[in-house]
Amino acid sequence: MAPTTAGLAPAWGVRAPGAGRASHVDPGMEYQGTTVQMAGLYPFVAGSGAPTIGTPIGRHMLWGEVVCLDPLEWLRAGLITNPGMFVLGQPGVGKSTIVKRLITGMTATGTQALILGDTKPDYTRLVEHLGGQVIRIGRGLDRLNPLDSGPLGTAMKRMGAAETRQLRLEIRGRRMSLLLALCALVRGRQIDNPEEVVLGRAIDVLAERSEADPTVPDVLALIEAGSDELRTAARARNDGEYRRRVDALVPTLALLCEGSLRGVFDGPTTRPLDLDAPAVSVDISRVAAAGDQLVAAAMLCVWGYGFGMVDAAAVLAEQGLAPRRQYLGVMDELWRALRGASGLVEHADALTRLNRQRGMASVMVTHSLADLDALPSEEDRAKAQGFIERSAVKILAGLPPRELARVNEVIRLSGPERDLVSSWAAPEAWFAGSVHPGRGKYLVKTGERPGLPVALSLVGEERELYDTDTAIRQAQP
Numbered sequence: 001m002a003p004t005t006a007g008l009a010p011a012w013g014v015r016a017p018g019a020g021r022a023s024h025v026d027p028g029m030e031y032q033g034t035t036v037q038m039a040g041l042y043p044f045v046a047g048s049g050a051p052t053i054g055t056p057i058g059r060h061m062l063w064g065e066v067v068c069l070d071p072l073e074w075l076r077a078g079l080i081t082n083p084g085m086f087v088l089g090q091p092g093v094g095k096s097t098i099v100k101r102l103i104t105g106m107t108a109t110g111t112q113a114l115i116l117g118d119t120k121p122d123y124t125r126l127v128e129h130l131g132g133q134v135i136r137i138g139r140g141l142d143r144l145n146p147l148d149s150g151p152l153g154t155a156m157k158r159m160g161a162a163e164t165r166q167l168r169l170e171i172r173g174r175r176m177s178l179l180l181a182l183c184a185l186v187r188g189r190q191i192d193n194p195e196e197v198v199l200g201r202a203i204d205v206l207a208e209r210s211e212a213d214p215t216v217p218d219v220l221a222l223i224e225a226g227s228d229e230l231r232t233a234a235r236a237r238n239d240g241e242y243r244r245r246v247d248a249l250v251p252t253l254a255l256l257c258e259g260s261l262r263g264v265f266d267g268p269t270t271r272p273l274d275l276d277a278p279a280v281s282v283d284i285s286r287v288a289a290a291g292d293q294l295v296a297a298a299m300l301c302v303w304g305y306g307f308g309m310v311d312a313a314a315v316l317a318e319q320g321l322a323p324r325r326q327y328l329g330v331m332d333e334l335w336r337a338l339r340g341a342s343g344l345v346e347h348a349d350a351l352t353r354l355n356r357q358r359g360m361a362s363v364m365v366t367h368s369l370a371d372l373d374a375l376p377s378e379e380d381r382a383k384a385q386g387f388i389e390r391s392a393v394k395i396l397a398g399l400p401p402r403e404l405a406r407v408n409e410v411i412r413l414s415g416p417e418r419d420l421v422s423s424w425a426a427p428e429a430w431f432a433g434s435v436h437p438g439r440g441k442y443l444v445k446t447g448e449r450p451g452l453p454v455a456l457s458l459v460g461e462e463r464e465l466y467d468t469d470t471a472i473r474q475a476q477p
Helices: 071-076 095-108 124-129 150-156 161-187 193-209 216-225 228-233 239-245 249-258 292-318 334-338 344-352 369-374 378-390 401-407 415-423 470-474
Strands: 055-060 066-069 084-088 112-118 133-136 279-283 327-331 360-366 393-396 441-446 452-455
Touching (some): 055 095, 084 378, 095 327, 112 124, 112 292, 124 133, 150 161, 150 292, 161 193, 161 216, 161 249, 161 292, 193 216, 193 228, 193 249, 216 249, 228 239, 279 292, 292 327, 334 344, 334 369, 369 401, 415 441
Parallel strands (some): 084 360, 084 393, 112 279, 133 279, 327 360
Antiparallel strands (some): 055 066, 055 452, 393 441
């Protein structure tokens, strides 16, 4: 470009071939606005304040910046008070997708994922891809012993005398808690106090007689035999009185061995949990079709076994016998387990209440708060609502206005937040290939802070690994 006398090209460009000369130049448009409206152009603006700690879960729908989430890291940073998460949304909006993104990201940074009861299964392919362990519970498949000491029993072998005595009491308490919950499930109500005393003594006798873990058939056989120890525990003066005391308990235990649960919880555990696996999924999809009672029993056993694994790892770490680990526990289809019988909510509440001390984040997933109405008693419904209130992080996917009115009683939402979440619940268009308007969109709420609207986009292998509709497409003619 030939220079002018002033050293600058003319306003319309240099008059020469290929020099970019313009015959006419329009004046530039002038805009005025606040820094909020012109945030993309103004150089001194602040973002939304979305945390950049944890796994990237998407972009802020207003500001475009990356939003990250990791309940354990957020807890350490003081952003939340506990590592509990609750995911709520309609079917098909991507609830499992954001959970899978968290699993992928958190396992990459050393957190072990525990999918405690996969009913579909939704998580098997991802866990196998991550090099984790998949246990398939069902008739003719893997079996889970409700009375298995599990990782706690393994840890006990490496402890001193005082620690061993303490762990024995902990294992006994867990066995009793789970067996009482299973008995309540098959009976439809909780067992009475004299029966509980007999059950406890039977477990003690079996533990004293053998180093091997007792099974439910072992407990049933011992109670039917009616040893002197059990008659004393039952406060029975003779055999006839003892039989009357255990008259209802025997068929209850028999149902765990001979009823619809036969072949699932009536023998030794076939595949123990791997403490060193980056992720563990317990697939109970084969028993899901057998009804809510079997699903509830499977979930209770899986929860008890999984939380026992976490506690065992914590005990070993405290003794300097293993590295300290942290976990992400996923409890999907939560209400299918809790509505099995009255009192099961209390059992789940006891398992999850101490997650902060365990170094464990928990994710509970369900479709609607209306699921609470299916729980057996008002007390159960109140305790179940406590799961939501106690979770520091709530993730809302597409929900209709009527559901949001109920959610607002538990999670304070502003008017714009309700409008945004309800807009994601609008029906799809009536043509093939249409996508749900709320797919991959979430509102992340913590405390009284304004929610973070996030849009998640899948990348690379995520599209295949997170897909929950593969079975439907494969079934097409």
